[in-house]
Amino acid sequence: MRIGIAGIAGRMGRLLAEEVTAAGATLAGGTVRPGSGKAPPSGAALLPDAAALFAAADVVIDFTHAEEAVPHATLAAAAGRGFVLGSSGLNAAQERAVAEAAQRVPIVYAANFAPGVNLVLALAERMAAALPAAQYDAEIVEMHHRQKVDAPSGTAIAMGRAVAKGRGTTLEEAGKESGRDGHTGARATGAIGFAALRGGQVVGEHTLLFAAATEHIALTHRSFDRRAYATGAVRAALWLQGRPPGLYDMKDVLGIG
Ligand SMILES: NC(=O)C1=CN([C@@H]2O[C@H](COP(=O)(O)OP(=O)(O)OC[C@H]3O[C@@H](n4cnc5c(N)ncnc54)[C@H](OP(=O)(O)O)[C@@H]3O)[C@@H](O)[C@H]2O)C=CC1
Ligand SMILES: O=C(O)C1=N[C@H](C(=O)O)C[C@H](O)C1
Numbered sequence: 001m002r003i004g005i006a007g008i009a010g011r012m013g014r015l016l017a018e019e020v021t022a023a024g025a026t027l028a029g030g031t032v033r034p035g036s037g038k039a040p041p042s043g044a045a046l047l048p049d050a051a052a053l054f055a056a057a058d059v060v061i062d063f064t065h066a067e068e069a070v071p072h073a074t075l076a077a078a079a080g081r082g083f084v085l086g087s088s089g090l091n092a093a094q095e096r097a098v099a100e101a102a103q104r105v106p107i108v109y110a111a112n113f114a115p116g117v118n119l120v121l122a123l124a125e126r127m128a129a130a131l132p133a134a135q136y137d138a139e140i141v142e143m144h145h146r147q148k149v150d151a152p153s154g155t156a157i158a159m160g161r162a163v164a165k166g167r168g169t170t171l172e173e174a175g176k177e178s179g180r181d182g183h184t185g186a187r188a189t190g191a192i193g194f195a196a197l198r199g200g201q202v203v204g205e206h207t208l209l210f211a212a213a214t215e216h217i218a219l220t221h222r223s224f225d226r227r228a229y230a231t232g233a234v235r236a237a238l239w240l241q242g243r244p245p246g247l248y249d250m251k252d253v254l255g256i257g
Pocket of ligand 1: 006007008009010011012013033035036037038063064065066067068085087088089110111112113114154229
């Protein structure tokens with residue numbers, strides 16, 4: 001399989017290039033943001049633009065920026081290519097456009113490609129179903145490196161969605177309380193709270209806390225190495241071979257959906 005990497009000079013892009021080769025797939029090359037000034041990793045072909053990337057690859061992996069998600073998904077649909085999307089910070093309209101493209105080609109879109117996180121997401125849903133929202137306040141705390149541009153993290157939002165799903169609702173309906181500051185009023189019952197910390201070079205830490213009057217239960221995941229995301233994304237790309245069109249996530253790839 002020929003795999004192309006969007007943003008191949010980025011933190012994730014470089015690791016993805018290594019993992020494509022380690023998996024025995026063909027690295028079709030990658031793109032670098034125009035004006036970036038960064039060079040692709042040695043040995044990787046630099047492709048002039050996203051259209052050339054989708055022409056050269058069977059599957060494209062994109063860990064760049066939310067604003068690239070729709071143009072890339074649209075190109076995947078037009079070229080009939082598989083697409084693995086890891087960028088975070090997509091808004092609702094961008095997510096809808098990705099889902100629309102997935103009616104024509106198979107797309108894996110996941111907030112986090114590390115296997116352990118996806119297990120935590122599955123557990124979060126089950127715990128939320130068992131712990132009444134009126135008694136157990138769900139709070140999500142995440143910490144990332146100082147360069148991260150979006151908050152809360154995509155993984156934190158996925159955790160919030162898993163909790164809401166376990167409670168038979170959606171994150172929008174449950175209510176998202178994030179960035180509390182000043183006279184916020186008391187916490188709304190059933191709302192899901194988010195707090196984002198940024199500093200140093202933390203790869204990614206997420207804690208989901210269920211806080212009741214008499215007990216706390218916490219699920220914590222810590223990533224120490226971005227390679228876990230890269231191996232997961234390459235696994236997803238290989239898994240796409242022969243799949244029918246559809247919007248899949250990493251739980252589908254791992255068989256824990
Ligand atoms: N789903 C998952 O498992 C994971 C998701 N992520 C997500 O992947 C994305 C990339 O993370 P990371 O590799 O750490 O970030 P980096 O900033 O290191 O890499 C992103 C690369 O994409 C390039 N790029 C292309 N188009 C754009 C654009 N429109 N705006 C900004 N950059 C662009 C950047 O260019 P330039 O260098 O010139 O700025 C950069 O080289 C983030 O959204 C992050 O949250 C990260 C890890 C795991
Ligand atoms: O930007 C990052 O670094 C990460 N982004 C993803 C997210 O927003 O959840 C995944 C991981 O936490 C690392």
